[in-house]
Amino acid sequence: MHLRHPHDGPGHGSAAGAAARRPDGTRRALRLGLGGPVGSGKTATVAALCRELRSELSLAVVTNDIYTREDAEFLLREAVLPPERITAVETGACPHTAIRDDISANLEAVEELEDAVGPLDLILVESGGDNLTATFSRGLVDAQIFVIDVAGGDDIPRKGGPGVTTADLLVVNKTDLAPHVGSDLSRMAADAKAQRGPLPVVFQSLREEAGVAPVAAWVRERLAAWRA
Amino acid sequence: MTRAALLLLADGRFPAGGHAHSGGAEAAVRAGRITDAASLEEFCRGRLHTSGLVAASLAAAAALGADPGELDAAADARTPSPALRAAARRLGRQLLRAGRATWPCGELDLLARRFPKGVHQPVVLGAVARAAGLEPSDAAHCAAYESVGGPATATVRLLGLDPFDATGVLARLAPATDRVAARAVRAAREALTEGVDALPAASAPLLEISAEAHAAGAGRLFAT
Numbered sequence: 370m371h372l373r374h375p376h377d378g379p380g381h382g383s384a385a386g387a388a389a390r391r392p393d394g395t396r397r398a399l400r401l402g403l404g405g406p407v408g409s410g411k412t413a414t415v416a417a418l419c420r421e422l423r424s425e426l427s428l429a430v431v432t433n434d435i436y437t438r439e440d441a442e443f444l445l446r447e448a449v450l451p452p453e454r455i456t457a458v459e460t461g462a463c464p465h466t467a468i469r470d471d472i473s474a475n476l477e478a479v480e481e482l483e484d485a486v487g488p489l490d491l492i493l494v495e496s497g498g499d500n501l502t503a504t505f506s507r508g509l510v511d512a513q514i515f516v517i518d519v520a521g522g523d524d525i526p527r528k529g530g531p532g533v534t535t536a537d538l539l540v541v542n543k544t545d546l547a548p549h550v551g552s553d554l555s556r557m558a559a560d561a562k563a564q565r566g567p568l569p570v571v572f573q574s575l576r577e578e579a580g581v582a583p584v585a586a587w588v589r590e591r592l593a594a595w596r597a
Numbered sequence: 598m599t600r601a602a603l604l605l606l607a608d609g610r611f612p613a614g615g616h617a618h619s620g621g622a623e624a625a626v627r628a629g630r631i632t633d634a635a636s637l638e639e640f641c642r643g644r645l646h647t648s649g650l651v652a653a654s655l656a657a658a659a660a661l662g663a664d665p666g667e668l669d670a671a672a673d674a675r676t677p678s679p680a681l682r683a684a685a686r687r688l689g690r691q692l693l694r695a696g697r698a699t700w701p702c703g704e705l706d707l708l709a710r711r712f713p714k715g716v717h718q719p720v721v722l723g724a725v726a727r728a729a730g731l732e733p734s735d736a737a738h739c740a741a742y743e744s745v746g747g748p749a750t751a752t753v754r755l756l757g758l759d760p761f762d763a764t765g766v767l768a769r770l771a772p773a774t775d776r777v778a779a780r781a782v783r784a785a786r787e788a789l790t791e792g793v794d795a796l797p798a799a800s801a802p803l804l805e806i807s808a809e810a811h812a813a814g815a816g817r818l819f820a821t
């Protein structure tokens with residue numbers, strides 16, 4: 370997989386957040402962020418990834434909700450992971466602050482998960498739905514997925530913004546709805562390509578057969594690169 | 598010491614987790630006790646002279662070099678609400694992380710090693726101020742100001758309160774904030790010889806009670 374930032378491999382970034390080794394010398398889990406506008410399917414993607422990967426990997430999830438525990442409670446209800454592997458971070462009405470400007474609570478959460486249920490292979494950090502400029506700090510996550518959906522308007526890839534243009538993976542979700550909302554998928558693909566150059570884009574419908582498989586494959590590649 | 602270090606530590610954007618807390622303002626807004634700038638001012642005045650004073654004296658004592666373990670126990674004794682005690686330790690850990698990254702030093706490393714579960718945030722604030730080369734009165738000012746700045750910022754978000762009204766409230770409280778900080782430093786110096794019992798123990802029962810209700814409730818925007 371093409372890595373956009375050659376410098377952001379293991380060990381890059383602020384000492385406290387991004388050191389690749391835990392204090393006891395073991396390799397810490399790969400941390401993936403999932404961001405994107407409200408209702409685009411971040412939690413559904415997290416849930417599907419957990420179901421797909423939990424038999425082969427040791428997983429945990431951190432959610433950043435606007436109304437405290439909404440997403441965490443959904444994941445708990447769906448029983449995608451045991452409860453001790455899901456932590457909700459409270460964001461004071463500003464998920465983008467908690468995932469980018471002040472990552473201290475999220476760093477606490479990922480470290481506590483590793484201490485409590487580790488060793489972990491992968492921690493998924495979901496941001497509450499926010500605006501198109503909300504991206505994760507490189508001090509918190511190793512790579513980030515930006516999730517938009519076809520129902521939010523097919524001009525979002527054209528509008529761009531840091532999430533769409535710089536995320537390591539762009540997921541265009543709910544393609545099953547495209548005929549119903551009049552979204553032009555080929556135009557979305559062309560716009561995304563223009564904004565992102567070589568960075569990958571996945572079109573996904575969690576309501577159809579393939580489901581989360583392409584995103585899961587991307588995650589496995591990132592994990593292989595992390596361990597290499 | 599540098600003035601700019603004080604500005605950095607006191608800046609609401611200092612990445613130490615404060616943004617997720619309303620200092621009881623959300624519970625007060627929900628209960629109808631804060632509805633406008635005037636009631637925000639009264640709320641903040643009450644908080645400043647109670648938990649603000651306690652926090653400021655803990656911070657000043659820590660900046661003077663008092664034992665953090667004793668200060669942490671003193672903070673526990675002055676914080677009846679388990680939810681607030683847990684939040685204070687969590688915020689303490691977050692501030693210590695930010696402080697160690699910003700002003701690396703052996704004393705902060707030792708604090709983290711001695712108390713892996715964290716100590717109350719004002720105690721860390723004093724230690725971080727010390728690491729930044731600041732004075733006890735700087736630490737006390739930061740704590741006192743934080744005790745009113747947090748609720749004011751949160752109320753802007755919660756009520757859509759005019760932000761200029763909120764800054765006006767903070768400006769009107771500035772002289773009282775100075776007095777609280779000065780009193781906190783005097784108490785902290787006394788505590789160095791008399792022990793931590795000399796620190797103020799002013800409490801605000803309604804803040805403690807509503808913090809418990811808030812922690813148990815659903816659909817909140819702020820952690821406390």
Ligand SMILES: Nc1nc2c(ncn2[C@@H]2O[C@H](COP(=O)(O)OP(=O)(O)OP(=O)(O)O)[C@@H](O)[C@H]2O)c(=O)[nH]1
Pocket residue numbers: 405406407408409410411412413414440496497498499542543544545546573574575576
């Ligand atoms: N039709 C369709 N619906 C989907 C798909 N993926 C998710 N949804 C639905 O979209 C709604 C929102 O999904 P969530 O996963 O909660 O979205 P989110 O991005 O986590 O939302 P916030 O956290 O509130 O920002 C839910 O009702 C999902 O069932 C999809 O591929 N197709």
Ligand SMILES: [Mg+2]
Pocket residue numbers: 411412413440495497498
């Ligand atoms: Mg969600």
